[in-house]
Amino acid sequence: MNILVCITHVPDTTSRIAFTENNTKFDKNGVQFIIGPYDDYALARAVELKEANGGKVTVLNVGKAETEPTLRKALAIGADEAIRVNAFPSDSYFVAKQIADVAKQGEYDLILMGRESIDFNGGMVHGMVGELLGLPSFSPVMVLEVEGNSAKITREIEGGKEKLEVNLPFVAGCQEPIAEWKIPNMRGIMSARTKPLNVVEPTDNTKLTEIAQYELPAPKGAVKMIDADNVEELVNLLKNEAKVI
Amino acid sequence: MSVLVFIETEDGKIKKSSREAISYGAAIGEVTAITLGSVSNEELASAGANGATKVLHAADEKLNAGLIMPYAEVISKAFESTGAEVLVTAKSSLADAVVGRISVKLGAALASNVSELPKTDSGFVVKQSIYTGKAFVNTTLTTDKKILAIKKNAIELKTDGAAASVEAFDVALDDALFGAKITSSEKAEGDVLLPEADIVVSGGRGLKGPENWGIIEDLAKTLGAATGCSKPVSDMDWRPHHEHVGQTGVKVSPSLYIAVGISGAIQHLAGVNSSKFIVVINKDEEAPFFKAADYGIVGDAFEVLPKLNEALKKALA
């Protein structure tokens, strides 16, 4: 079973977000980058499926050289080889197109990724890749069981979940509890150094959007504390000040 | 500008978030809406109140289950045949899965998490919430056709329009689009859906166990609110996963978010920071959540919540 897992290289979930150059560039200063948490679930499930069924896990990132430590971490977690498309991931269509073009070069039974990245939170790339490849796409997928040429998946829907039966190959945007995050062990970290990491150039430069400027939200005003014995005051504030009830 | 809005229904009713999407569309142009699956004409005509002039109805029963591939096909066909410049949808589990496909089918630029009306004085620029609510980006969509997936509360709901006309919209659907079979679907009955809710009451590990959720549910009932929870609470199966709010769960932007016994870890705040008002109830005055709150009560949830519920009942009676 051949699985392609698409990995984002994103600021750690605890990062303070700031911008530079007149709010046109993300400020990387002091920011630690990680495998996107949703992608990390996808990767963990891919490694489990490989361990159970045999095959190979390839991880893919569209990014500049700075993302290689993130790809190495994915190799340490259990991927067999990595591909980096050497380009800044500036637009979701651009990224989806690179993924689809890489996918066409291999025979993948599954193309997995997180349901969304945690930088732009678009959650659109899985659908785009599916359409570009003419394959079904599903998201958010919280259970993925493969049996031969078909799979049983569970998708989260508002207020519940639905179960589906689908044939391979397909594209899935993953989220917990599809698998537990895997922490690389020493052996994984050692072997990751020698696993192949191939760099390829982008195939197409089409973009559908352009970033004009970033903005930070207005700072929050001070909290109004209310005495626990005076809940009526809270009710009064919600009704007459906030006007939300 | 001609706008197409995708309407999702739930138990035969137009979802509130779709009504917001129609209002959003009406603020930028003339709205035709499209809906799929069985729903009454009367319900569809009511989309007019929110600003739709016309509703296209693809009534094929095969479309009752929200399957991604056929939905992408039908909505794309409507987007083409109406000649609309912009497709607007509320963000949802289904819409998110569908719009990427439409974007590729029609070469339409796509912006998600749109939090305000577009600016059109130079180009078509939308403001999107990014870094899980920690920042915004203004993005220019450079293609003729554009797709916007809007966040809850991106716009005030319009309710004063006249009834919309309803027209059948028939698309020949290839069987290949129905390759995925839905074998079962579970949904909490009668509950307010978390992403749709104007008010959310959310509980954390401070509630000590699933048996104590009654006080959260009672408060939610009084307020007509949805219930949410922190990640450990859903990890421990105290509550179902679809209630998990935060960086790795549902991102909500209600008018009011009430957090009870939740410490306010940055990953939790990421999912709630675009709420209009936040109330925090925590017995620890040092809990980081107070810094992100509008109103706070330091106290024991088991004492404060029943009192608050009674006071609210009185005030809302």
Ligand SMILES: Cc1cc2nc3c(=O)[nH]c(=O)nc-3n(C[C@H](O)[C@H](O)[C@H](O)COP(=O)(O)OP(=O)(O)OC[C@H]3O[C@@H](n4cnc5c(N)ncnc54)[C@H](O)[C@@H]3O)c2cc1C
């Ligand atoms: C990559 C990553 C992603 C994550 N994503 C998410 C996410 O999406 N959502 C999320 O929620 N978390 C997420 N987390 C976990 C997050 O870091 C916190 O661990 C979690 O939010 C804590 O949950 P909690 O506030 O319920 O529990 P705790 O931190 O244990 O807080 C319990 C709170 O209850 C209070 N309390 C106790 N008893 C009472 C009482 N009787 N009355 C009132 N208050 C009481 C305590 O003072 C405390 O503040 C993520 C973590 C990581 C590393």
